[in-house]
Amino acid sequence: MAAEFCRLGARVVVCGRTRESLDETVRRIDGELGEGRAFAVTVDVRDPESVAAMLDRAADLLGEVDGLVNNASGLFPIDAEKLTPGGFDAVVRIVLNGTWHCTSELGRRWLAAGRGGAVVNVLTPYAWTGAPGIVHNASAKGGVLAMTRTLGAEWAGRGVRVNAVAPGWMPVGGTDFLAGDPEIRRRLIDAIPAGRLLRAEETARAAAYLLSDDATYVAGEVLTIDGGHHLSKGLYEFMDELPGRR
Ligand SMILES: CCC/C=C/C(=O)SCCNC(=O)CCNC(=O)[C@H](O)C(C)(C)COP(=O)([O-])OP(=O)([O-])OC[C@H]1O[C@@H](n2cnc3c(N)ncnc32)[C@H](O)[C@@H]1OP(=O)([O-])[O-]
Numbered sequence: 001m002a003a004e005f006c007r008l009g010a011r012v013v014v015c016g017r018t019r020e021s022l023d024e025t026v027r028r029i030d031g032e033l034g035e036g037r038a039f040a041v042t043v044d045v046r047d048p049e050s051v052a053a054m055l056d057r058a059a060d061l062l063g064e065v066d067g068l069v070n071n072a073s074g075l076f077p078i079d080a081e082k083l084t085p086g087g088f089d090a091v092v093r094i095v096l097n098g099t100w101h102c103t104s105e106l107g108r109r110w111l112a113a114g115r116g117g118a119v120v121n122v123l124t125p126y127a128w129t130g131a132p133g134i135v136h137n138a139s140a141k142g143g144v145l146a147m148t149r150t151l152g153a154e155w156a157g158r159g160v161r162v163n164a165v166a167p168g169w170m171p172v173g174g175t176d177f178l179a180g181d182p183e184i185r186r187r188l189i190d191a192i193p194a195g196r197l198l199r200a201e202e203t204a205r206a207a208a209y210l211l212s213d214d215a216t217y218v219a220g221e222v223l224t225i226d227g228g229h230h231l232s233k234g235l236y237e238f239m240d241e242l243p244g245r246r
């Protein structure tokens, strides 16, 4: 996502807890586009003080911070009845609390300065469909959906826009196992009306639209990019088999 933003002309601070992976991302962007577009700053989004320090550093590096993408997440598949309080908390603190810490800290700064800005939260369609097997992450993403709509309305009149993208399956990061398992990949693709998996650059482009001035009248909205997957064939999957189809 950072690389695609830079290709579109942005200057970007990439954040996370692991210095090496941030530096690797910056190195890749430097190699493609030249130095000075991307910078690495470590942060733990669960810690408000770490978030404030990250935003101070981002402002030093960029001059002004115009946008924020809340992308950090974590999950492990588990039956709901086996999930401990600590396990639920661990995921909610990254996804829901982390999104709040970053958004509230930067939103306050923008409002105090009397200037606008744009936030894009990274959701998934299961924020509203639910996702058996990952109740912690689905609950947290559902919370971020409510936060997106609430702040989208609360801050729209003061130039701070809060929106979200909801990507379908991308064989990257937490789901890169998809690329290596032909059977899972085939079953997924079969269920997606668009007939293929999502490319990471497509998510980045959708987020870039919401961050851009082309979206100044878009507030509290969720842009779903899943090839129709969550709509899918639903209750009527059998319709494909009826005479006259295909
Ligand atoms: C699906 C499509 C969408 C995709 C989205 C993504 O890709 S998102 C990105 C995907 N990528 C990633 O998620 C990155 C890799 N994932 C992670 O690093 C972890 O999953 C994490 C997010 C929980 C880390 O949080 P942490 O460092 O704070 O963890 P900790 O070790 O300190 O444990 C805290 C609590 O959690 C419990 N617990 C932990 N693991 C398991 C488990 N497997 N089983 C059961 N329980 C588990 C542990 O027992 C403890 O609870 P207790 O005993 O105190 O009640």
Ligand SMILES: NC(=O)C1=CN([C@@H]2O[C@H](COP(=O)(O)OP(=O)(O)OC[C@H]3O[C@@H](n4cnc5c(N)ncnc54)[C@H](OP(=O)(O)O)[C@@H]3O)[C@@H](O)[C@H]2O)C=CC1
Pocket: 015, 016, 017, 018, 019, 021, 043, 044, 045, 046, 070, 071, 072, 073, 074, 094, 098, 122, 123, 124, 166, 167, 168, 169, 170, 171, 172, 173, 174, 175
């Ligand atoms: N992959 C997919 O198919 C889909 C992904 N999504 C969403 O896209 C986003 C990215 O997912 P993906 O790239 O797959 O996952 P990754 O696991 O690759 O990325 C998660 C990122 O979050 C960072 N992170 C985790 N915890 C923290 C923390 N406490 N503070 C700061 N950063 C943290 C990780 O860096 P580090 O560990 O170094 O801190 C890592 O860079 C997520 O919000 C996910 O829910 C949505 C739909 C589908």
